[in-house]
Structure formats: structure tokens, C-alpha cells
């Protein structure tokens with residue numbers, strides 16, 4: 001009786017080990033799939049000093065980039081990050097993509113030298129009505145020079161950065177639909193004509209979006225659209241509502257790394 005029990009025990013153990021090993025492999029595989037994520041940062045303006053709430057000092061930005069690289073983050077283009085989130089390629093465990101909204105002239109005067117020196121991939125979201133028009137914005141010539149570096153993608157931030165919530169209240173339903181279509185389609189046409197770029201991505205002005213706007217974006221040919229949100233974008237997110245961390249000067253280096261580290265940690269705890 002005793003020896004029979006002993007025999008059963010040694011026969012079952014290897015099988016159990018095999019099952020456990022197999023379960024571990026399955027878990028590891030699904031965890032890898034679930035953890036497909038990228039931290040997408042959004043900046044607005046740059047400068048030697050903090051001129052307004054949306055300006056990040058050049059020195060702070062440079063220190064943030066240096067620290068992220070030191071901490072093992074991989075800086076990728078937004079196209080690369082989206083392809084990864086879409087399952088078309090693998091993302092490094094700590095992936096960061098940098099975006100800059102609004103086409104402020106400090107992108108040319110302050111950010112461009114840093115992009116060149118650091119070989120930094122950056123995506124700009126532009127609303128073409130301001131370019132070569134508003135005093136705070138870049139010119140088409142400056143944008144062309146930036147695109148010429150081969151490091152910068154230019155995408156759409158609609159045509160004139162409307163507040164879609166206000167426009168929906170203001171306009172009759174038919175007029176609103178027409179307005180939305182125009183704001184989606186025109187920037188792609190203009191960016192193609194002026195810079196020769198396809199602009200497959202959209203940043204929602206003020207982060208405002210809903211299912212109707214998302215449908216209009218898809219109909220206009222956008223493959224991904226970006227909002228704000230204090231968390232990483234993951235493969236579980238809709239490609240038309242991907243969150244980005246809004247970065248301001250006061251985060252500094254410590255604030256940014258804490259933000260990204262805490263989020264990575266939270267993601268691991270929440271995901272089974």
C-alpha cells in the first residue's frame with residue numbers, strides 16, 4: 001500500500017510539472033500580448049523660460065530625454081508606436097513616442113536643434129489655417145525644413161482647431177456634419193499639397209471626441225487619433241482614441257519618470 005502510493009506520487013509529479021510549465025508558457029505569451037503598450041507624450045511650446053502654462057523649458061526637455069534614455073526607454077516614431085499597438089510589429093517593453101501639438105514657432109527655433117542633435121523622432125500635429133498666417137505659428141518653409149530632417153512626422157490637428165462641442169451646439173445638424181467633414185479632410189489635402197505628407201494621424205483639438213467624430217475621422221482616412229489621458233496607450237485602446245500624457249514644465253525630470261514608472265507598475269498589477 002505504502003509503495004503503491006509512493007509510485008503514484010512519482011508518476012504524477014512529472015506530469016504536474018509539465019502542466020505547470022505549459023501553463024506558465026501560455027500565461028507568459030498572453031501577458032506579452034496584453035502588455036503591448038507605448039507611453040505617448042504631448043508637448044506644446046518650448047523656450048528658454050516658462051512664458052506660459054504650455055511652455056516647457058528646453059533644458060527641462062533635454063534632461064527628460066537624457067533620463068528616459070538612461071532608464072532604458074526606447075524613443076520611437078509615432079508611426080512605429082501605432083504599428084506596435086495595432087499588432088503589426090513588436091514594441092520594446094519601455095517604448096516612448098513624442099508628439100507636439102499646435103505648430104508653435106518655438107518648435108522651429110527651440111525644438112528643432114534638439115531634434116537634430118539628439119536624433120529624436122517627433123510627430124507634430126498641425127492645424128494648417130495657422131501656418132504662415134498666425135504670428136505665433138511656424139511657416140510652411142520652416143515646416144518643410146523640419147520634415148527634411150527625416151526625423152519628424154507631420155499630422156493633422158484638424159483645419160483650424162475648433163471646439164467641436166461648441167460647434168455642435170451652434171450649428172444645425174447638417175451644417176455641423178459638413179463642418180466636421182471639412183475639418184477632417186482639408187488638413188490632409190493641404191498637408192499633402194504643401195509638404196507632400198500623407199498625415200494618417202489626427203490629434204483631437206482640446207481632446208474632444210465622440211463616436212460621431214471618430215466615424216468622421218475614419219471616413220476621412222485617419223488610421224489613428226489621439227486624445228489626452230494620464231496613462232500609457234495599449235493594444236486594448238481604440239486606435240481612434242489613444243491617450244497621451246500632457247507634459248508641462250513643472251513635471252521636470254522626476255515628475256515625468258515617476259509618472260511613467262507608476263503607470264508601468266500599475267499596468268502590471270492590474271493585468272492578470
Ligand SMILES: [Zn+2]
Pocket residue numbers: 101102157161205206
Ligand atoms: Zn491643440
